[in-house]
Amino acid sequence: MARWVDAKCRLCRREGIKLYLKGAKCESPKCPVSKRETTPGMHQSRKRPTAYAIHMREKQRVKRVYGLLERQFKRVFSEAGRAKGNTGENLVRGIESRLDNLLYRAGWAASHAHARQVIAHGHIRVNDRRVDIPSFVVESGDRVNPVPRARSQKIIRAALEETRGRTVPSWILVDTEQLEVKVTAAPVLAEVQVPVHDQLIVEFASR
Numbered sequence: 001m002a003r004w005v006d007a008k009c010r011l012c013r014r015e016g017i018k019l020y021l022k023g024a025k026c027e028s029p030k031c032p033v034s035k036r037e038t039t040p041g042m043h044q045s046r047k048r049p050t051a052y053a054i055h056m057r058e059k060q061r062v063k064r065v066y067g068l069l070e071r072q073f074k075r076v077f078s079e080a081g082r083a084k085g086n087t088g089e090n091l092v093r094g095i096e097s098r099l100d101n102l103l104y105r106a107g108w109a110a111s112h113a114h115a116r117q118v119i120a121h122g123h124i125r126v127n128d129r130r131v132d133i134p135s136f137v138v139e140s141g142d143r144v145n146p147v148p149r150a151r152s153q154k155i156i157r158a159a160l161e162e163t164r165g166r167t168v169p170s171w172i173l174v175d176t177e178q179l180e181v182k183v184t185a186a187p188v189l190a191e192v193q194v195p196v197h198d199q200l201i202v203e204f205a206s207r
Helices: 008-015 025-026 051-066 069-084 087-096 099-106 112-120 150-162 198-205
Strands: 124-126 145-146 171-176 180-183
Touching: 051 069, 051 087, 069 087, 069 198, 087 099, 087 198, 099 112, 099 124, 099 145, 099 171, 099 180, 112 150, 145 150, 145 198
Parallel strands: none
Antiparallel strands: 124 145, 145 180, 171 180
16 A cells, blocks of 8 residues: 655645644644744745646645545545535545544544554444445444454554544544444535635646
């Protein structure tokens, strides 16, 4: 499975905002985005970005926030275009509905990368069936639990302790005692953690 192996904090500095790729470090004074306002690299450009650059930057930001590769992004965009309704809203909802994002938003993982690792190692069940695919899409009414073994539950409880205080979106219910997450509705676009200008992404991806 392909993954980003370079310094993740460089991605946040490139975008100029926190993408929350390093878990607790992003909320601490050690976060490079808080200490350095410049983009990475020796040569800092002062040129006004072109329309193409603005559109591409928005697409790159979404990919980096959720940890998507280009092929994965194109697949989600294609599915959003075929679905009824606004393509941009369908795109964001489709990405937000991924199982790895659900674990992250519920506080069951410190970051999206951590969530993908937990899922790929077989620690998660959806509707009492083990799922090891991070891109699995959850729907309203789905129930997510850790596999009923001590190690899996220990991993989730440790993550909940680390992410204590994280805001949980309204479209999921988290039971920290029974270790269950229930999807109650479709993702709410206003509750996306990092602001997304979906229309810019649609215009760029439709070129």
